[in-house]
Amino acid sequence: MxxxxxxxxxxxxxxxxxxxxxxxxxxxxxxxxxxxxxxxxxxxxxxxxxxxxxxxxxxxxxxxxxxxxxxxxxxxxxxxxxxxxxxxxxxxxxxxxxxxxxxxxxxxxxxxxxxxxxxxxxxxxxxxxxxxxxxxxxxxxxxxxxxxxxxxxxxxxxxxxxxxxxxxxxxxxxxxxxxxxxxxxLAGQLDALTTLMDPRPDDVLLAGFLPVALLGPLLGLATVAPAVNHLAPARTSPEEVAGPIREHRATIVLASPAVLTLIARHCARHGVTLPSVRQILSFGAPLRIGLADALREAVPDDAEILSVYGATECLPVSAIGDHDLRASRTAPPAGHSGTCLGRPMPGIRARILDADATGLGEIAVTGPTVSPAYHARPDADATTKSDTDHGVLHRTGDLGRLDDEGRLWFLGRKAHLVTGTGFTLTTEDIEAVADTAPGIRRTALVGVGTAVCQLPVLCVEPLPSTPRASALEAVRAVLKDHPDGHRVGAVLIRTAFPTDPRHNSKIDRMRLAGWAAKRLRGRIR
Structure with missing residues (x-):
């Protein structure tokens, strides 16, 4: 089609x-x-x-x-x-x-x-x-x-x-x-989004990311485009996002975690709720349980909160509701860690390439939402695209596993692996646990020093109300219960992480690692 x-x-x-x-x-x-x-x-x-x-x-x-x-x-x-x-x-x-x-x-x-x-x-x-x-x-x-x-x-x-x-x-x-x-x-994306949203004639979509305005009318949805600061979404005035939800009675909210954080904080600070919302779709970075909990306080009990996984080259790939996300954190399948991404969308096939003995490898997908090629970049096509019986297979650059129920698990970017002396750490394995520490907004694991003998450093961004000493104590406490927590060589506080320009949700780990290296000068080989 x-x-x-x-x-x-x-x-x-x-x-x-x-x-x-x-x-x-x-x-x-x-x-x-x-x-x-x-x-x-x-x-x-x-x-x-x-x-x-x-x-x-x-x-x-x-x-x-x-x-x-x-x-x-x-x-x-x-x-x-x-x-x-x-x-x-x-x-x-x-x-x-x-x-x-x-x-x-x-x-x-x-x-x-x-x-x-x-x-x-x-x-x-x-x-x-x-x-x-x-x-x-x-x-x-x-x-x-x-x-x-x-x-x-x-x-x-x-x-x-x-x-x-x-x-x-x-x-x-x-x-x-x-x-x-x-x-x-485009047809595949519209079909997949229709499956995710199940649009109704009276639905109103709040598009927290400008290009979504292109798809909303084609889905038959009245689409509200709020005044998000698209050069720095996290700096948007919260009222500019939360206000239109209430004013136009938005039923579906589609936004990045940074924009959803603005909405959740605004509702908590002013004691307001969003009674019209029946669905929230979070995309651009993994949805953390703390943010899902904060959003739950603002929307009706029967509202659906989904963490959507995908990329510009393949969106959407899979989705998971916040209730299932919590359950996966408290009782993950044996041998699995990181963040559960849910099952692939209908028509999407997910594979794990170059898997190790634990099943960890690179996530690759085929299906109608997959971009067949990059424009004028044969070098990129050669490393990420291949033809299969099910269409073009796209390597995402993300590390993950598939469990026995067919669910995808995300372990971080391949390029962000931290390689120490005799061990390797995936970012999501450590961060998904560290982020659960009380008073913490998010954490980021980076490697400092020479490849293969890097020092694993966990950078911590506490909530504004959390004292630095309390944040360090809370993170170190949860790391003690992680089997690889003892490998983290340093824990550093940073009040605000550098992030990607598009969603202000993906952490700029290269800049963060450079900052950590300066802080730890003298401890790095």
């Missing part, structure tokens, strides 16, 4: 008077209905065609405006062009070297960056500016159109299962890469 341009147009045309998108900012909101969104997309498609955009063109779309990101991306697909989504903060120049885009569409700030830093030079031939453009940075693209009766382009007939979208990875675990989605990939 594929999702072609005609399929997208058809999905949007359903229930034209229903809400498609709500942009919420500082107590105000702007609503776009599904019929309006279709009209805007067709108007934009005409503007793109007039500007010289043609089928097959690669078009970078860089804007923080949820409506413009959604409508412009849909319009490009209607024309047969390929939208390209890149983080506006990390290695944009190198990403554009990989893409060699024909078109650059963005808000004025993005064009300032393009001009000042030479993004896309010399490939970009068609610069188009969304929003107000006080400086002459390119032709202005009108993204909201009034009903004028003008005939605009309809969906272009698809030439089979061709390229539909290129989405760059965040670069939190290496150089960003452009994951190519075909129309069938």
């Amino acid at each position: 594929t999702t072609t341009a005609a399929d997208i147009a058809g999905r949007l045309a359903e229930r034209p008077d229903a809400v498609a998108l709500v942009e919420s900012r500082k107590g105000t909101s702007r609503t776009t209905r599904r019929g309006e969104l279709v009209r805007h997309c067709r108007h934009i498609a005409q503007g793109l065609r007039d500007a010289g955009v043609r089928p097959g063109h690669k078009a970078v779309v860089m804007t923080r405006d949820a409506h413009d990101l959604t409508a412009v991306s849909y319009a490009l697909v209607l024309l047969g062009a390929v939208p390209v989504l890149i983080e506006p903060r990390a290695e944009v120049g190198r990403c554009l070297q990989d893409i060699t885009p024909d078109v650059f569409i963005g808000e004025p700030l993005a064009h300032l960056g393009r001009r000042a830093l030479g993004w896309g030079r010399p490939h970009v031939r068609i610069p188009l500016v969304t929003g107000s453009a006080p400086l002459p940075m390119g032709r202005r693209l009108v993204t909201r159109a009034a009903a004028d009766g003008t005939s605009h382009p309809h969906a272009r007939e698809s030439d089979g299962d061709g390229p539909a979208l290129i989405a760059f990875t965040s670069g939190s675990t290496g150089r960003p890469k452009g994951a190519q989605y075909r129309h069938s990939t």
